[in-house]
Amino acid sequence: EAQVTQNPRYLITVTGKKLTVTCSQNMNHEYMSWYRQDPGLGLRQIYYSMNVEVTDKGDVPEGYKVSRKEKRNFPLILESPSPNQTSLYFCASSTGTGGNEQFFGPGTRLTVL
Amino acid sequence: DQQVKQNSPSLSVQEGRISILNCDYTNSMFDYFLWYKKYPAEGPTFLISISSIKDKNEDGRFTVFLNKSAKHLSLHIVPSQPGDSAVYFCAASDPEFNKFYFGSGTKLNVKP
Numbered sequence: 001e002a003q004v005t006q007n008p009r010y011l012i013t014v015t016g017k018k019l020t021v022t023c024s025q026n027m028n029h030e031y032m033s034w035y036r037q038d039p040g041l042g043l044r045q046i047y048y049s050m051n052v053e054v055t056d057k058g059d060v061p062e063g064y065k066v067s068r069k070e071k072r073n074f075p076l077i078l079e080s081p082s083p084n085q086t087s088l089y090f091c092a093s094s095t096g097t098g099g100n101e102q103f104f105g106p107g108t109r110l111t112v113l
Numbered sequence: 114d115q116q117v118k119q120n121s122p123s124l125s126v127q128e129g130r131i132s133i134l135n136c137d138y139t140n141s142m143f144d145y146f147l148w149y150k151k152y153p154a155e156g157p158t159f160l161i162s163i164s165s166i167k168d169k170n171e172d173g174r175f176t177v178f179l180n181k182s183a184k185h186l187s188l189h190i191v192p193s194q195p196g197d198s199a200v201y202f203c204a205a206s207d208p209e210f211n212k213f214y215f216g217s218g219t220k221l222n223v224k225p
Contacts, residue, residue, distance in 0.1 A: 042217035097211045099145040104156030
């Protein structure tokens with residue numbers, strides 16, 4: 001089954017404690033992306049990757065890091081989480097940009113105390 | 114400033130009637146526009162897209178209209194069904210930076 005998986009689905013942590021949210025896709029997609037969803041703001045792109053070892057900043061990259069060492073995986077790293085990073089996070093993948101459909105993971109609900 | 118805007122946070126329609134969801138954008142260089150549907154506790158799923166060189170695209174009950182001069186697009190759902198109740202996001206593709214921009218979403222409620 002074609003899918004994007006994210007782990008964990010829910011996470012409560014404290015300020016400053018490094019965490020990683022994993023994302024994996026099994027569709028051999030080149031393009032992968034991370035979004036955060038906040039009330040009234042919709043989905044905002046954090047980082048994206050056009051292919052292995054190619055990553056770039058989206059609209060809200062501050063406080064986040066990513067890596068793309070393998071085509072299928074695109075982890076999101078919060079080195080020192082802060083309460084304003086409390087949000088719902090989605091990973092997505094597609095064959096490319098333009099009109100290509102993005103496949104989204106189920107989401108990770110992160111709370112930073 | 115948001116490059117893609119959905120000014121209606123919610124919309125309620127009767128089953129069988131037409132639902133019209135609207136979206137405005139600011140960047141005339143966007144090359145594709147896409148609509149996604151999101152149910153609670155799930156990720157968004159793709160619904161329909163339209164190229165900037167077209168003015169209409171239809172897929173079953175869903176039609177998207179693009180008015181480039183007004184920088185406006187709309188999604189029409191006819192007839193609306195209770196299962197269409199969800200949050201709908203409008204998105205735009207920026208070919209210069211390989212980015213996507215999403216609107217804030219419109220929550221559609223289709224009443225039986």
